[in-house]
Amino acid sequence: MTEHPSGDLCLEQLSKKFESFTAVNSLDLTIPEGSFFALLGPSGCGKTTTLRMIAGLEDPTSGTIRIGDVDITHVKAHRRNVNTVFQSYALFPHMKILDNVAFGLKRRGDKDAMRKAQEALDLVELGHTAKKKPNQLSGGMQQRVALARAIVNRPNVLLLDEPLGALDLKLRRQMQIELKRIQSEVGITFVHVTHDQEEAMTMADTVAVMNAGNLEQVGPPADLYDHPASTFVANFLGQSNLLTSRVTGLGGDGLATADCHGHEIQVAAEHIPTGVRDVFVGVRPEKLRLDRSGRNHLDGTVTDASFAGVATQYLVRLPWGHEVTVVQPNDGSPRARVGESVDVSWEPGSEFVLDASQDQDAGMFDTGLRDA
Amino acid sequence: MPSVGAALGGGGATAAPAQRPRRNWVPYALLLPGLLWLALFYATPMVTLGSQSLQEGNVYDGFVFTGNLSVYPQALSEYWPQLLRSLGYAATATFFGLLLAYPLAYFMAQKAGRWKNIMLILVIAPFFTSFLIRTLAWRIILSDGGVVSDFFERTGLINLLEWLTLTTGGTLLNSKFAVMAGLTYNFLPFMILPLYAALERLDPRYMEAARDLYASGWQTFRHVIWPLSLPGVVAGTLLTFIPATGDYINSRLLGNTQTVMIGQVIDSLFLRVLDYPQAAALSFILLIMIVTLVALYVRRAGTEELV
Numbered sequence: 001m002t003e004h005p006s007g008d009l010c011l012e013q014l015s016k017k018f019e020s021f022t023a024v025n026s027l028d029l030t031i032p033e034g035s036f037f038a039l040l041g042p043s044g045c046g047k048t049t050t051l052r053m054i055a056g057l058e059d060p061t062s063g064t065i066r067i068g069d070v071d072i073t074h075v076k077a078h079r080r081n082v083n084t085v086f087q088s089y090a091l092f093p094h095m096k097i098l099d100n101v102a103f104g105l106k107r108r109g110d111k112d113a114m115r116k117a118q119e120a121l122d123l124v125e126l127g128h129t130a131k132k133k134p135n136q137l138s139g140g141m142q143q144r145v146a147l148a149r150a151i152v153n154r155p156n157v158l159l160l161d162e163p164l165g166a167l168d169l170k171l172r173r174q175m176q177i178e179l180k181r182i183q184s185e186v187g188i189t190f191v192h193v194t195h196d197q198e199e200a201m202t203m204a205d206t207v208a209v210m211n212a213g214n215l216e217q218v219g220p221p222a223d224l225y226d227h228p229a230s231t232f233v234a235n236f237l238g239q240s241n242l243l244t245s246r247v248t249g250l251g252g253d254g255l256a257t258a259d260c261h262g263h264e265i266q267v268a269a270e271h272i273p274t275g276v277r278d279v280f281v282g283v284r285p286e287k288l289r290l291d292r293s294g295r296n297h298l299d300g301t302v303t304d305a306s307f308a309g310v311a312t313q314y315l316v317r318l319p320w321g322h323e324v325t326v327v328q329p330n331d332g333s334p335r336a337r338v339g340e341s342v343d344v345s346w347e348p349g350s351e352f353v354l355d356a357s358q359d360q361d362a363g364m365f366d367t368g369l370r371d372a
Numbered sequence: 373m374p375s376v377g378a379a380l381g382g383g384g385a386t387a388a389p390a391q392r393p394r395r396n397w398v399p400y401a402l403l404l405p406g407l408l409w410l411a412l413f414y415a416t417p418m419v420t421l422g423s424q425s426l427q428e429g430n431v432y433d434g435f436v437f438t439g440n441l442s443v444y445p446q447a448l449s450e451y452w453p454q455l456l457r458s459l460g461y462a463a464t465a466t467f468f469g470l471l472l473a474y475p476l477a478y479f480m481a482q483k484a485g486r487w488k489n490i491m492l493i494l495v496i497a498p499f500f501t502s503f504l505i506r507t508l509a510w511r512i513i514l515s516d517g518g519v520v521s522d523f524f525e526r527t528g529l530i531n532l533l534e535w536l537t538l539t540t541g542g543t544l545l546n547s548k549f550a551v552m553a554g555l556t557y558n559f560l561p562f563m564i565l566p567l568y569a570a571l572e573r574l575d576p577r578y579m580e581a582a583r584d585l586y587a588s589g590w591q592t593f594r595h596v597i598w599p600l601s602l603p604g605v606v607a608g609t610l611l612t613f614i615p616a617t618g619d620y621i622n623s624r625l626l627g628n629t630q631t632v633m634i635g636q637v638i639d640s641l642f643l644r645v646l647d648y649p650q651a652a653a654l655s656f657i658l659l660i661m662i663v664t665l666v667a668l669y670v671r672r673a674g675t676e677e678l679v
Contacts, residue, residue, distance in 0.1 A: 057580050077583040090581035094599045103595070104585035149585070 007068025008033050009054070009157050009189060014063035016049050023049040025213040026063070031157075031206075033068075036183050036190045038204035040197060042236070042363070046213040047193045051159050054191065056080045067156050078107070083150035084159040087166070089142045091134035097121065097145055098130035104153040120152035121145070123182065140171045147179070151186055160192040164199065176203055197237050201225065209233050211363065225284075227271075227352050234282050234354065236363035241288065241324040242280040244356060247272060255348055261320040265296040266348040278356040285327040287350045290314065290336055294345030300324070302340045316344055425652035435648060443653045451637055451654060455661065458634040461548075461623075462616035465555035469563040469612050470605065472556070477567035477604075478597075482576060495564050503558060507625050510554050514544040514626070546628040554622035562611040570604025571597075606673045614662055634658055 009031040016024040024046040031037045039047040052058040054065060056077030064073045072080055083104065091100050098117050105113035121127045124144035126137075134142055143163060150158055160179075164172045180203055183190045194200050200207045201221035209216040209224065209232070217229040228234035231242065245260040247267075256269040258281060267281055303323060304315035312335055314326045326344060328335075336342050425443060427435040448455075480491045498506055513520055521544050524530040533539040538549035574597065582592040598605075620635030627633075634654065641651035 055584055057584065077580075078586045078588055082584075084581075084584045086577060086581060088575075088577055090575070090577040092578060092581070092596060092600075103582070103587070107586040107588075107591055153585070 006033065006156055009191070010064075010066045011050070011054075012064045012066070014050070014053060014065065015061045016046070016053060016058060017061045022213050024053070024060075027215055029208060029215065029218065031189060031191060033156075033189055034187050035205045036180065036203060037192065038200035038207045039191065039193045039210060040195070040200040040207050040236075041210035041216075042195055044212075045210040047195075047210050048161055050210070051084070051161055051191065051193045054157065055082055055084045055159050057084075081153075081155050082157045082159060083153050083155040084161060085143075085146045085150050085163045087162040089134075089146040091142055091145055091149070093134055095133075096130065097126070097132050097134065097137070100134065100145060101149045101152055103149065108153075116152055117148075120148040123151075123185070124148045124178075139166055140175065143167060143175060144178070147182065151182065151188060154186075155188060157189045157191060160190060162194055163192070164194075164196075172199070179203060201237070209236060211236075228282070228354070230362070231280065231354055231358045231360055232363035234352070234363070235361065239285050239325055240282045241285065242282050242354070242360055243322070243324075244360075245279050245281045247277045247279060260298070261318070261322075263298055265298075267351055267353055268349040271349075271351065271353040273353065273355050276355045280354045280356050280358075280360065282352045282354060283324075283346050283350065285313065285325040286311075286329075288324065288326040288344055288346050290316075290326060290328060290342045290344065292343045292345050294347045296348055297343050297345035300342055300344050302336045302338050302342055305336065305338055307335075314342075316342060318344070421652045421655055424648050425650075425656055427649050431646045431648075440649075443649050444657065447650050447653045448657060451634065454632055454634045454637050455658065457631070458617050458658075459661070459665075461552050461555060461631075461633060462613050462619075464552050465559060465616045466563075466609050466613045468552075468556045469560050470609060473560060473563040473567050473608065474605075477564050478571050480564075481568050481571035481574070492568070495561050495568075498561065504621060504625075507554055507558065507621050510550070510557065510626055511545060514550050514553070516543050516545070520544065540628075545626065548627070548631050550626035551623050551631045551633075554626045555616045555619060558619075558622065559612040559616050562615070563608040566607035566611060567601065567604040570601045570607075574600050602673060606670065610666060610669075614666065617662055618658060 009029075011027050011029040011031075014024060014027040014029075015022070027046075027050060039050060041047045049058060053060050056072075056075060056079075060073060064071055066072065067081075072082075091097075092103065095103070098114065098121065101120055102113040102117035105116055110116065118127060118130060121130055124147055126141060126144055126148065129137060129141065129145070134145070137145065143166075147163070163179075164175050167175060176199060179190075179192075192200070192204060201224075204221065206218065207221050207224055208218040211232050217224055217233045224233060225237055228237060228240070231240075234240040234242065243260050243265075245258040245265065245267075247256055247258045248264075250256050250269060251266065254269050255266045256272060258265050258267055258279065260281065265281065272279065298318055300316040300318045302314050303317050306313050307330075309330070311327050311329050314328065314336060315323050316326055317323050324344065423437060424435070426437060426439050426441065428438045428440050429435040476495075480488055480495075484491055501509075512518065515521065521530075524533070524544060525542075530539065530542060530544070533544075533547075533549050534542070538552075539547040544550055578596050578600065579592055582596045587595060618635045620633060620639045623631050623633040623636050638651050638654050638658070641647050641654065645651075
């Protein structure tokens, strides 16, 4: 290690082509030092390739990778101050847990490797497993050892490649909290690759959504959820009801009117992309209500109701045949039955508006498959 | 409902003891052919050979069992140079075999991609020709005026071999060098195949993890690839060393009177000198030496840690 660059991790015009297939297409990203950053996207979107390029395990076809002012694009993997927690953990099966954790420190000639490794093991609460072999540990424990093995080196950037993918749901929740705790404790930049939108949103300060090698949108989870920039993001992050509409004019109070299949609805003018008239008005299921309390309302028929404890999810068919999803908290108000005629209403401003020239179902099919 | 469950449970409990634990004879039956084979073609000859070594007499008057143990120290004192030479040659062939086979097996297992199968076939291809013919072919390969011999002369390597007393008289044939080269060649597939099997199972992600953790290429090999391939190394070296020690074809066809190996001695004692007791005793000595060495080696390599 000749230099220990620190600072923001910057990817500039980063591309990776495998023969004719473009895995990553001219990616521009700045990941602030010390942040918890998530790269989110469906499988094959290029997020893992991006991660491997940062780790130095894959050579970019073009573009640069910098940490602070230091260009590390062509620095060999073993000379980068970047460590990875692999999806498969990749713990060395012939070494004891402590030797696994001390591996990186020893390669750099750290005299204090064993003590530091023991401390890192204690940090992930596995100090007692030091003398065991990886195959004697459960998946969740191996996962934490892999994490200890990476953070013990105090890298500038820690890369996590779907690190929780192999764990069951309960353990995954635990590890999500654990990871966040450790990140705030060590203050290292975490770049977390995942296809699980919930995981990305609960853990990361900033989420970058990738699709087919391209960056769709970057921002804090709440911004992405409330104001998706594309139908892909709208459908991939949570559920969205996209109503095909046409902007008809500007009203007062910063509101605009739109025609939605013959029904007049109001939307916040600032939400409308400039110069666009054919739009999708997007409303999240929990922002729709089954009454007339919102200023925008449509009538419909309940076609499905599924009770999920904290809330009930309804499918409501609108007069023109389109079905919307409505999520109502089970707060004691009467529940609608299948076949019942209902009002669907929402407040102007709680929507997002997207250019209707995009594919309405982008990002949806993949989500469906994953949940199945 | 609970009563039904209890009734069913009770029924099951009473039915269970009625099923007598049946003696399962299938595994033993499956062992039988192998055991029979071993008894007929391994145990019987061993006993015969053992008793033969303790007999006295000659082929014309017949042999009589006398329990004469002195044949062992006799054989050892007379043939220890050939014994040691055999171990030395076999060790050398094993060493160079490993040196040649490891990179090749690594390449085949990790890098060859769609060429993997073709390379495997090429490794096995020599087996389509008999051992004897392959060794005879080496007489032509190493003969004076041939490409190899030419190469050694031009590069001056022949002088190095002469200096190391591996060859004499400026020819490659009929020398220590030729015998060890033949042994290395003949047993190379037995080294390559187990190494290939071990390296094939090696998950490339371990190598990536090592690189990610600041290990250089050499360190990755030293700390990850080599230890994880040790089962293959142990298997390959044993499969090479053991048959190479007892080999008598290479030393006869490619060597000279100074390169006689123990297999050759046993062969001639049995078939030419017709001194059966001495031949049998030497066979046993060789067997014991190899078993001891292998036991020490396997213990040292700690195979139980490798799986």
